[in-house]
Amino acid sequence: MNKRNLIFPRVLALLVILVGLLAYLYVGQIYVAYGPSMEPTIYDGERIVVDKKVYDSIKPRRNDVVALITPIQGRYFVKRIVAQARDEVTVDKNGIELNGKLIPNTEGPWKPLNYVFKADEVYVLGDNKYDSSDSRDFGPIKIDQIIGKVKVVIWPPSGWRIIR
Secondary structure, eight states: OOHHHHHHHHHHHHHHHHHHHHHHHHHEEEEEOOSSTTTTTSOTTOEEEEESSGGGTSOOOTTOEEEEEOTTTOOEEEEEEEEOTTOEEEEETTEEEETTEEETTOOSSOOOEEEEOOTTEEEEEOSSTTSOOSHHHHOOEEGGGEEEEEEEEEESGGGOEEOO
């Protein structure tokens, strides 16, 4: 076998990897999840891939898990969208009502709120509702504060999974 036959597959594999890496870096980004706020969906220290381009063509929807920049602390958080445009949210000590239906496990000493969301706003909560800093603390999030949609957990390898 000559050297030319050995070089071509290696160059092709390298090009495929390079193109895939460039596409990944342009479209997605890896983040580290910190804290227990998204348990049991995402655990502290897990590496997640965030699709930064998905919301260029569609709007964020209820139940999407998103990475966002918080308005108060300016840090990135991972949360689930529970309310979107034209939804009505009522928050009091009994919990959070979405369009008149109580969301389970949301009771607590939250700031009272009755709010109908504008087209460019969403309301986010952590899946671990008892241990999460979320819209109950910092209010609605503007859609332009959303970095992207969390797609997959890639680390640790034993915990690899698609996020729904």
